[in-house]
Amino acid sequence: MIWNKIESSPRETIEQLQLSRLKDTVQRVYALTPFYRHKFEQTGIKPEDIASLKDIKKLPFTTKKDLRAHYPFGLFTVPMSEVVRIHSSSGTTGKPTVVGYTRSDMEVWDEVMARVFTMAGTTAEDIVHNGYGYGLFTGGLGMHNGAQKVGATIVPASSGFTERQLMLMKDFGATILAVTPSFALHMAEVAKKAGPDYLKDYKLKAGIFGAEPTSKGLKEEVSKAWGIDYHEVYGLSEIIGPGVACSCKKSDLLHVFEDHFFVEIIDPATGEEVPEGQRGELVITPLTKQALPLLRYRTGDITSITKEPCRCGRTMLRMESIVGRTDDMLIIGGVNVYPSQIEHVISNAYGVTLNYQIIADKKGYLDKLEIHIEVSDEIVCDNVAQMENIKKSIQAALLSNLYINATVRLVEPRSIERSMGKAVRIIDKRKSDE
């Protein structure tokens, strides 16, 4: 099922729409945002210079730093009387990034989220259990509005209180689960305490997971543990929240809702576009935003795109699942590695679970990487020889697949703290020492 026929329109139609919307956006920011007008003047660009989609390259990039410099509402292009909603990123360091929505922005958000729910097979007959956090985080309310738009029954559970969430899922007969992948795995871990046939109590058929980089192995684990179809949703507050892209039933790649978001992939070091299919940093220009239109926003997320047709009938280009963030990339002894690549190695290993933590540190001048991984329940921690074998085989796989020398420490089941939202996988002690 496809929510909106634009999703399967010929690419020329989509691109024509993109161009006219891009021109409007450029006019809008030039006229209304001193920050952009100044940038245009500095580089000698005029809104009229945008005659084709390729001309987008002439426009300046926008970064998180720019948003922070204009905290909280400095880049808004409408009076506050037209802003009907505020959200913000968690902002673990310094000020958070604040975003605003007009009524029309809310309609766009609801629309793209309705497409997401429809991709996962949601109809008015479904009961959606929404375990994304409600509040300033866009996950909870973004999902909420999309589910409501397709007419499903929504259970606004928010995050935390795992046992209670499971009870509600059982008692209300939830058919669609919306949570972060790491929390879905934790929920399954708790649900399994009811015994091997725990799935008989649940009616779930699909899940909509996102908000954090996730390896193929962890997705398979979630899908298996809940006996459901895995749909991945991608998005970020600065652009809209969840609902920039989502995977359909036919492929693991995520369809980008291109009529609202123009995407480019660039080399993060040079800012130059990379060829289709090659990985780089995702840059997004929202095409219909009213309150906070941004040009060429550097997401920091690493992915690749393809325009190859999809078997589901949608024509909108697809992006690969996010490999990691430019700022999450670890450089260990000169080797670049993303946590999701380490997760992939762990997912193929015997005797361990996907509950792990990566600790990067320095020993003298040398980088030191330690990975703590919980063993599975069937492993007897007292069996020293077995533990040693597991540890050595993971270390060897990390070396041969990723060229990193890491020390693996196997820890007891359930000894690593669980996350109720986005998982904290990396502790980089080198950063805190700076």
Ligand code: DLL
């Ligand atoms: O995480 C929006 C969201 C909510 C997406 C619920 C999906 C589901 P922020 O808090 O602003 O917004 O964080 C955005 O999260 O730049 C990515 O690094 C990461 N992210 C979001 N979705 C995915 C995904 C929400 N599917 C940041 N895979 C983004 C990997 C993701 N990373």
